[in-house]
Structures are given as C-alpha cells and as structure tokens.
Amino acid sequence: MSEPLRTSLEELNDQMRMRREKLQKLREQGINPYPYSYEVTHHAQTILDTFKDGESTDVSVAGRIMSMRIMGKASFFHIQDSTGKIQIYIRKDDVGEATYETFKHLYDIGDIVGIKGYTFRTKMGEISVHTKEITLLAKALRPIPIAKEQEINGQRVVYDAFSDKEQRYRQRYVDLIVNPEVREVFRKRAKIINTIRAFLDEKGYLEVETPILQPVYGGATARPFITHHNALGMDLYLRIANELYLKRLIVGGFEGVYEFAKDFRNEGLSRFHNPEFTQVEFYVAYKDYLWMMEQVEALFERIALTVNGTTKTRFNGHDVDLKPPYRRLTIPEAIKEFTGKDIEGKSETELRTVAKELGVHIEPSDGSGKIIDAIFSECVEPNLIAPTFVIDYPIEMSPLTKKHRSKPGLVERFELIVAGKELCNAYSELNDPIDQRERLEEQARLRERGDEEAMAIDEDFLRALEYGMPPTAGIGIGIDRLTMLITGQESIRDVILFPQMRPE
Secondary structure, X not given: OOHHHHHHHHHHHHHHHHHHHHHHHHXXXXXXXXXXXOOOOOOHHHHHHXXXXXXXXXXXXXXXXXXXXXXXXXXXXXXXXXXXXXXEEEEHHHHOHHHHHHHHHHOOOXXXXXXXXXXXXXXXXXXXXXXXXXXXXXXXXXXXXXXXXXXXXXXXXXEOOOOOHHHHHHOHHHHHHHOOHHHHHHHHHHHHHHHXXXXXXXXXXXXXXXXXXXXXXXOOOOOOOEEEEOOOOEEEEEOXXXXXXXXXXXXXXXXXXXXXXXXXXXXXXXXXXXXXXXXXXXXEEOOOHHHHHHHHHHHHHXXXXXXXXXXXXXXXXXXXEOOOOOEEEEHHHHHHHHHOOOOOOOOHHXXXXXXXXXXXXXXXXXXXXXXXXXXXXXXXXXXXXXOEEEEOOXXXXXXXXOEOOOOOOEEOEEEEEEOOEEEEEEEEEOOOHHHHHHHHHHHHHHHHOOOOOOOOOOHHHHHHHHOOOOOEEEEEEEHHHHHHHHHXXXXXXXXXXXXXXXXX
C-alpha cells in the first residue's frame, strides 16, 4: 500500500473513531441520536422562494449539515434537504448553554438535524432560519467528502471533490449527497417515464406486467442469464424482452398494452450497455410500423418539451433536434450511402466478402442477418446524427417481423437512430403462425451453428398465434438511452442509480 493511501485510511479511521466517541457521549447525555420521526413544515427552496423582507415565518426544517462555522456564543451552518441548501443561525441565548455546547462539540458535518425557528435575512443578505430548537435526527458515523473551494488569481478553484466516476457509481448515496445536481438527472428520468405513461394512457392502452422468469426466452437476439427454480426442478431465464408475452395479450383481445420492464442481457459493459436495463414496450392492434413512426415522432417531441422545454438537446457529443419529421432511410440505402456497397439480393457468401472489404469482423457462425447488422453497426450507425428512421430491414435480421408488403426479401421494421445510437426498435408484427415457425426454426439452425444469441423456439407463443393475432404494431424504447439523450449524459451509468460494477 502506498504511503498517501495509508495516511488517508488512517485519517478516515481516526475520524470515524472520534464520531463513535461523540455518539457515546450523546447517549450518555440522554440524547437519542436516531429518533423515530420529525415534523417538517417547510423545505429549503420553498423558504428561499417565498421569503419577503420585513416578514418572518415560523418553520420546521430538516436536512444534512453540509458546512459549519462555529463561534463562541453563536454559529452558522448550512443544511441540505431534498430541494437544496439553507443557512441556519444558532445562538446560545436562544437554545440554552447545554444544547449549544452539545451542538458545538458533538455535532459534525454530515449529521442530519431538525430545526424549529423563524426566517430572517442576515446582515450579509442571506436568507436564513433562526434556531429556537435543534434536534439530532441521525448521527453520521462516516464523514462525507466535502469539496473545498479557494480563490486563486480571481478564479474559483474546487478541490477534493467527490468526482471519481467509479467511486460515484459504487457509492451513489454519497454522490447524491455531495453532488446534488445528479438528483436532477433522476428527477428527469422519472418525468420521462411519467410522460410516456401519460401518452399511452391517454390513448386507452393498458399497463400490464409479464414474467421476468421465463421458461423460454425470446423477443430479441441476445444471450440470457440462467437461473434455477428449486421447487420446480428446472432452469429459467431472466427475460431479454417482454415482446412475446405482450403479443399473447393482443391475441387474448386487448387492443393496446404496454409495460415498463426490467430486461437482462448477458453481454459486456460499455458506455451504452448495462446488462440490466429498462425499456418500455407497447403493442397496438390493427396498426402497422408506418403508424408507429408517427407515434414515436409525437412521443419524443412531447418528452423533450415536457422535460426540457425545448426539442433541442445534446447527446453522444452532438447537438440534435427532436422536432419532427425525422428522415426515413432503408437499411440497404443507408449501407450504400455510407459505404458505397450494394447489399440487396446478396447471398451470405457475398455478404462475407463485403464485410471483409469493409474491415468488419464477423464470426463463422454469423448468418446473413448478423453480417448485415455488423456492417450497419460499424459503418453506418455512427454517422446518423439527426433523428433517422432506418427502415425495411432484410428478412434475415428480423425473425419476428412481418414481410414487407411490396419489397421482397425485406420486412417492415424500423430503428430510430439519434447521434449514432439506436433508441428504439419497432415492427409490423409477424402474425402468420406458419411463417413464424419457419423463422424460428431458422434461428434454431443458427444456434446449432454456434450463434448463442439466436432465438429459441417458443411453442406456447406459436400456439397463441395459431388462435389468431390481428395486425399489430409493436415497439421497444430503451429508457436508459432515452434518458441519456434528454439529459445529455455521456454514459449509461450516469442515468442508472445503481449500475452494474465489477467487485471492489
């Protein structure tokens, strides 16, 4: 262990030891350092927004001590609640000598306190609360990392901030305390979800829940996580998508269903991938992918305006505008536009040659669909900056999608690409049970060739289709990436409260 690290750990241990000693002294004084409740009447931001000079309001506030200026007979400190910070003034003559001495010597930055008092403005002009009564609500036994500020040559310099990304993700609770701007990202995330829910509810669609543990995984091409059910004596899979269950509900007679789902894919970690992620899928009977494109344009514009007040945002290093209409480009057209290669009608062998010429790595087990997907992902997707519907995929890439009504060899599918990243995936859903079985059997053959992400045959789903499913449009929208888009975050870990991390 390096000397600076040893010193840092020793200092931390000393601080924690001293805080435990203070905790014991508080208990010896008959003070409960962890009481059961506290009545809060006002929050910091409300006080700051409504304060009027010449008027004083009795308030009861609570929050975490974030700074302290201890003086002889009076002191100032700041508390932080869910809305922001406010200054607190405490004086010995108001709270009594014993209480004031306890505050001076046994309270620390990080402690959570309740304050009863009244509002006023200090001589320095800061709106504050004058303490009449102080209550310790939680003694913090571990010091929080507080950034220090210094003015150097007229410039404000911040140091010792809690800014290490990995630490922030591992200790999100500390991140939220000392970097309160992070909370705004997650407030916006909640607002995005609520906006989508309102959009779908207004149309009369039903929010439902489908199984996370599934005997057969499906609805996407991905490697699943496997678990075991002891009582049933069988392996189960964490769902990679909820598509096949939602389509069963369309068979059952619902005309519009949706679900906000936690899905799981056993894949690598990256700036845009987390193995546990959130998406909303919705399916509407008697509609197709052309109708769905119009819905996506309306929904994304509404989300941007509701959350940010503008359709303009910055994502993945690019300024983008979500105001409709969005460009529409077929995947063969997109590949030809950005590579000069025409893939229409090409065999698997010919596609392998194209990939090799473009320097795109493919596996021996990859079929035509995966080869086209690899070419598109590497050579095209990063170049699509303005919102673009990439439409009409080759049939090999989309085993759950209806064949194109006028273009042989293609299917009615689109992905929305913004600033080089896919945000949603939608189909005119395949409802021909014979065609669907043939497509899934082809997936099974790909699995035999070694493609671990190829779909499995779900006999119960095929049985459901045999009862008849109406024409249906369906879509999956990634909530995590959508939040990145709307909030301008650079990593998926910045929009997931507790992202997956390697063990410490």
